[in-house]
Amino acid sequence: MKIAITSSNNNVSARFDKRFGRAEWICLYNDETRQIEFMKNRHTNLNNGAGTKTAEKMISLQVDRIISGDFGPKAKNLLDKFEIQVVVVRENNLTVEDIIQRIK
Amino acid sequence: MPRRRRLRKIVAPPNFTGYKPYGVNHEKQESVELLYEEYEAIKLTDYDLLNHKEAADLMGISRPTFARIYESARRKIAAALVETKEIKAVYGNALLDKNWILCNNCHARFTIPKKMHHNACPLCTSDNLELLNYQKT
Secondary structure, three states: OEEEEEEOOOOOOOEEOOOOOOOOEEEEEEOOOOEEEEEEOOOOOOOOOHHHHHHHHHHHOOOOEEEEOOOOHHHHHHHHHOOOEEEEOOOOOOEHHHHHHHHO | OOOOOOOEEEOOOOOOOEEOOOOOOOOOOOEEEEEHHHHHHHHHHHHOOOOHHHHHHHHOOOHHHHHHHHHHHHHHHHHHHHOOOEEEEEOOOEEEOOOOEEEOOOOOEEOOOOOOOOOOOOOOOOOOEEEOOOOOO
């Protein structure tokens, strides 16, 4: 299963970004192969539609689950439609590694 | 032109459509309209005991806006009690956030799409879950 985690930088000790569309980086974790990949989010500086664009990107990557701090209504509707599980974690000061540890 | 009103996110709508006073003799019953977001504000601060900042973040609005909604909610309820008016729940500027499930173990909030069949928290695999406002779509 492919899991996307929003991140503020391109390594596992980076802070978990609680925004979805405007997260700087997205960490792609595959829980079968334990492979970790980082992808730059190109939609962070859009004036509008960052959430939708990022959601479309996730759909094209065939991600099964997205972990972030919040999802806007448009992004959430789109992800619901494509049956992608969204997980909201509202804790502060988590790193990407903390989250990977929890889902292992 | 004033700035557009942000929609207020609401986790669960009220489970009632209104409250009526009894033991009063009124020819015609007046009513106050309690908006969904006002109900949510009262619920988050006085029932779930969150502070205004946390509650405002949950509803996707700023803290001052939240304080205004909360104040108007309290005044409406007080007016209804003192003037023995009916309380009606009306929709307001709300956005119902559907199909959320809360894990009581790690407090993560998540959805379960139809193609997934196991009902466990995706983070801590606990099955101590609470349906917030699940609707079959």
